[in-house]
Amino acid sequence: MSDFENPVIRARLAALRESMLRHGVDAYLVLTDDFHASEYVDRYFKCRKWLSGFRGSAGTLVVTADEAGLWTDGRYFLAAAEQLRGTGVELRRMGEPGVPTIPEYLKQTLKDGQCLGYDGRTVTDAYARTLRTALFGREIRYAETLDLVGELWTDRPPFPAHPIWELEERFAGRSRADKLRFLREKMAALGADWHLLSSLDDIAWLFNLRGGDVAYSPVFYSYTLLSEDHAILYAAPEAFGAELRARLEADGVTIRPYLQIYEDLKALPGGKKLLLSRARTNVALIGAVPPGVELIDKPNPSTLAKAEKNPVEMENERLAHVQDGVAVTKMIHWLREEEKSGAIARGELTELDVSEKLLGFRRERPGFVDQSFSPIVAAGEHGAIVHYEATEESNAPVRPDSFLLVDTGGHYLQGSTDITRTVAIGALSEEQKRHYTAVLRGHLDVAAACFRHGCTGVNLDVLARMPLWELGLDYNHGTGHGVGYLLNVHEGPQGLRLRDQNSGAPFEEGMLTSDEPGLYLAGQYGIRIENLMLCVRTRQTEHGQFMGFEPVTMVPYERRAILPDMLTERELAQLNEYHAKVYERLSPWLDEDERAWLAEEAAAIGK
């Protein structure tokens, strides 16, 4: 396809293959996970990126003597093809016809007597079992404790241990003591003597603690072991100040060193029952549990509790979204001014300039902590690369007569945000407007959903797609994901997608979920419109409990790109109502110019 070669990656793969040969390994898996199945990981763990060059947040590399394949999903097809160019790594497009899954590939590729290797700390127990099930009946050896990349990666970053801080109860809405009591009740109901937590978001939520070990996700590397009498937090002892340590001790929490968990697990007394979620626990931890201890494999009870924001958190999220909306709206106003000044026409404004400007506006907002993920600012055709990230190399000027897709978010003490606006630059074609309006219709239709309690995102996802499907259009990603409170920007158990391995969790009051349909035309442009919505109870009748969504994101849509005739009467009324609320909430925080401009942007649209 291309004569470009990537000598750095090719050399690393060659070194890995030599190491595989020495260790007698025939296929080696490099996953994206840290030791906690976190979505976002510290750079210490970015072995797959180091080895393949692919920077996306999801993907698994499989290396054999002759082949190297990178499995990733539809979000990354375009980006991965770009980043893998010249590396010799083949892109395996997950879900496309004819593309085997990794277990299927290994079944086809590995011969009897051969060896499959990986670093078991980065592999969840559930995934290890999937592999063994697929290879059942074959004579395959497993080398589960091989960190081959770690051996080769000489300038690997140090293991992180940033300071840990406490999230006050006026933000968290619920005390640590209360959450511990809640978890112990759940353990008792499940008949568990001990509970092992190794997911970092669950631990941070439980203790009302936050850290800085992972970019864009204020968690800290840790494990937790809980019983009726003990609450042991395994983390870097130097990360706690004396005062915090005292407050934790007052709540009955003991701090032990991070790696001590493996020893303590081995010492668990037999005959006891240990609650854990195999899907979120690495296979090395499971291996440390003595055979006499019975495992109760259930989702962590904290995961659902954490997703259902309490009333204090719900109110805080509304406040955080006003502040975040002020920052994003100021950025859009600034873009308009730059457009008027001719700077955009002259090609003087780049994607990174926009990113930086927006971060500046966010930093001015009260309560702002950090960005909630790596900003996506994608001009023109870059917008069609779903998880495009502007770098010094790719950085492109903002161009007239196209779209600028801006998908960013912030962590605030009052909660986390995730918003996408697609801004029109210059004059749009009728087709561009038709496409924008179709995406907007789907976005509005999800937000307007009135549904019976028990519905999942698998049931509701079609609402976002129908207006696109009617035009023969679609997008290759889910419609929405759960969002944590000053935690991960992608946080389950709920979501909005057509298919879900676990059929999806029903929407419950307080769940915060994104609503982000899109449209991507390779080589042309991308459109995505995203709000976060709180799930709320609407009314109860003899037919059941009915639920709805309350959009909390407060930023105007792109007025220039809307074709009012394409909207139904209901959609138009909904749009105007939303814009009126945006003006009402944001205007007190804007300067006079911005306020006057917003009044025009948010003015009612007629047919």
Add this chain to the structure above:
Amino acid sequence: MSDFENPVIRARLAALRESMLRHGVDAYLVLTDDFHASEYVDRYFKCRKWLSGFRGSAGTLVVTADEAGLWTDGRYFLAAAEQLRGTGVELRRMGEPGVPTIPEYLKQTLKDGQCLGYDGRTVTDAYARTLRTALFGREIRYAETLDLVGELWTDRPPFPAHPIWELEERFAGRSRADKLRFLREKMAALGADWHLLSSLDDIAWLFNLRGGDVAYSPVFYSYTLLSEDHAILYAAPEAFGAELRARLEADGVTIRPYLQIYEDLKALPGGKKLLLSRARTNVALIGAVPPGVELIDKPNPSTLAKAEKNPVEMENERLAHVQDGVAVTKMIHWLREEEKSGAIARGELTELDVSEKLLGFRRERPGFVDQSFSPIVAAGEHGAIVHYEATEESNAPVRPDSFLLVDTGGHYLQGSTDITRTVAIGALSEEQKRHYTAVLRGHLDVAAACFRHGCTGVNLDVLARMPLWELGLDYNHGTGHGVGYLLNVHEGPQGLRLRDQNSGAPFEEGMLTSDEPGLYLAGQYGIRIENLMLCVRTRQTEHGQFMGFEPVTMVPYERRAILPDMLTERELAQLNEYHAKVYERLSPWLDEDERAWLAEEAAAIGK
């Protein structure tokens, strides 16, 4: 609650408990299935009905020394409560809060050392495994070959063996030889040496044969064992005529006696692989397979092939639905005449009269074979009992100022129909019209769905419910089910429901599915509107293959009950287009009076 006693049922349960005591059984399960996991079964198999008095088509009875419980789903809550009155059998409403599943109940109830009994021929292997999994770790004995009800049921009907006949290729669209070739290709692809079919619909489809062993379902009791060289049909030899037998032999099909399958399975050579669907195979058959034979547990390949109607079947279904539409439309016209004559006001017309009249109209149609299920004709408040069936005892007069719900269907040589119309009798209230129009909106919205290939009924079900949910209303059943071709009126794998154990099969071209939202107000009335729809490919774009539904049912909706202002412009246009097509297709088959009346019923409605 009630002082009514049902001495017949109480005596039967007492006799069963005596028998349980003799056999050392502590809990005894009575399922609804025959030996083939058929949905409709011959009366020979109706042990649960005989023992409990509950007549619904789904339900399981569990009897212990102290308790008797009948588990059934939302469709039957009202009917079961009525029919179980005075029997001492407790209704267990499946899916309601606090109601345990049967495995959960058995886990709570059975003590270590106790015995669970059932007739293994009526229990699928999959369900037997579910029970064993739930009771894992407990010391429970299983008595799997106990037909206790058979021992008590002295006047049990004889085992059925009605004549078997051939469905010509001009109706089936595909020859027996071609279907056998197709199945053998699938077996080869799955690495199977043998294939055991025990689902009656799959067998009837495969051989282009039909029978009369089961009311409303033209199948015949049989098993099939297939290999590269053998096609053995196990069925009553006396059910075949000499000519048919010769034609089957010409296609390489051997006939052996029905019960011979158990002996032949035991004689299968070791080292071979046997393809079967454990979910549709009884545990006694599985037990007959020698241990040296490897089981390949997959859905029967014939199930999907059967669901995807071929072009000949699709065209035949359209024809069958015109004929069936003529019968139903004639019935509605006759009802109108009866209304005009004052017969309804005088209470002279009953549910059973309507049923009989409609059957008479159907019998006049060319190609009519039988009714496709027991007709539901439910006047006024009977309509709120979802699977109400008028009997001599319950038979009620058709009443003015309410709804008459008519859910019926026919088997034709050209296919099977299933249609519900809710007819307005006399004057309706505004609320009744609002309710009817809300149900109609959901029904129209499903039919108008434009969706990407890959969608399942779990994705699309909400379209039918949204208009009701917006009013705080809902219905307690799925929105649609697959329908066989002159086979079962409920036939998977696709369906339209919010949740599906197997996540539902994607809609494929040629699938025939019902679209039947409803609304049920206990003590008042029920509304249901049902068409059958063929799934068709609409267009392919760079974003995928898009699909839609083509309604094939041809009967006007209830004009008097429609509030046009509640419909969107799209819904109104869709309604008028459908009515125009109904008139066009039916009018050639109607007499002059009927035609003039239909022209008014189907005339375009404006706002």
